[in-house]
Amino acid sequence: MIFADAFAWLLDPVNWSGGKSIPVRVGIHLLYCLGAVLGASLIAVPLGLYVGHTGRGGVVLVGGSNALRALPTLGLVTFLYLIAGGGTVGVLIGLIVLAVPPILAGAYAGIQDVDRGVVDAARGMGMTGSQRLWRVEVPNALPLLVGGLRNATLQVVATASVAAYVGIETLGRPLLDGLRVLDYGQFVGGAILIAVLAVVLDVVLAGVGRLVVPAGLRLSAAPAGRTRSRRTQRGRREEPVPVESGGSTA
């Protein structure tokens, strides 16, 4: 059975020590993912915030980011390897190109989706452009922004395997080796590792999201938040909100 082979490969002590062991490969894989998401964020977050805030260049941004999506990562990595002569930079650039569109979309849509009335009120109360961006738009964009980061991370984790083509010891290695020698246990074992890594990172980022997204937004996102009695930020039940009685509460 393929899965029995896969688990045998995963549990084989030989694969857990040395320079090409599972922990080393997981580490390298993670390092490339981290670098790619970080690099992509440095480009995409400021750009998305700027375009979302000013409303300028939205069409170009969406078009450009869709064009990036169309680039095949494997081809790009191979191409960059050939012209740059080294693996690391080419792989990183390839993964960054992959990660930019979802992060850009998250940042841009996050800002764009902030209620127009809220932005209007911020302006009307005398916030400057940057105060409005940092104090109102960015906090309200965080759910979509974090969503974009999660998307990008998932894609990068899955795709960082291609680095193995240019000789880097990521979790793509067991996939390539397994295929080459028809060792399906190793092949599926590698795939399982990648999947587990993706899920773990996604859970971690979901947790980060819970920490950074303001409580007032989590309340409105929760399905129960639409009803009359609502949870407070501390999660305990509060008294139901008193219903308006024609304004005679004074």
Place this chain on the structure above:
Amino acid sequence: MIEFRDVTKRFDDGTTAVNGLDLVVEAGTITVFVGPSGCGKTTSLRMVNRMIDPTSGTVLVDGEDVLGVDPPTLRRGIGYVIQQAGLFPHRTVLDNVATVPLLTGWTRRKARQRAAELLELVGLPAELGHRYPVQLSGGQQQRVGVARALAADPPVLLMDEPFSAVDPVVREGLQDELLRLQAELDKTIVFVTHDIDEAVRIGDKVAVMRTGGFLAQYAPPAELLTRPADDFVAGFVGKDRGYRSLSFVDSSGVEVAEVATVAEGSASESSPDWRLVVDADKRPQGWVAPDGSVVPGGSLYEVGASIRGALDAALSSPSGLGVVVDAGGHLAGVVTARQVLDVIESRRG
């Protein structure tokens, strides 16, 4: 004081939103801009705090051309309330209200203290301060919006259809609340609405605007109802303006008559006359009909209110006798529609 001098606003697409507006909003009054959509009422309002700049003409706030002040500074000195409040969803109610004080450099502690005072001022319980906007009803959100606009104690308040997204009962409560606040705070308020009833109810003066950005009439509400400048204003003000104008007629001269009463809960023997049921405190509770059945009463007329209330009390009463109460809700007597109409007639002569 806010002054519009020959103000015109043309948008890039060629539409003229405001056309040669000349208008003075007196200090310490509520001026309502009212009109159908596309009449330029909101555009006019937004030119006061430079959310929009005029194509030509001058807007002055307390004698100073607003174009000479940089927008953030100008806006921090002018309260701003919009439809559906526009509260910041990520901030607590208290921090929402503290927004402008914090922008102008107050310490957080002082700003929050001020915010708590304002919540009380607009009639919200203090514990609401720690909730988030999404946890409030529409009417409560709107009150927070008003508190937020008042936080830095600006002399001028701009209100852009602030109550149009709440249901009629809540809206009426909010209007009363605004009038109460205004009596206390004496702000210069510009209020935009498409609802002529709201305009007439809360405005010291009402500017009726017409599609294309023209000012059709600028007058106190009573004058608008009794002497509309043209057919457009007459049509916009509505069919029953004769009746509604009675809101602005005082009721001096209306004689209050006595009425037979029965105590609440006492056995009701038949009698040829309608008798008023009162409780131990002399508060009206309904009527006993000649056949002995108990029926609910009509609207109550409080002594000193406009003559419209007196007429409505008489018209809505099952006995034809309008019940008059004093400020404490205790029975003062009754009036008939004929009496009230006679007073109205004699006023004309």
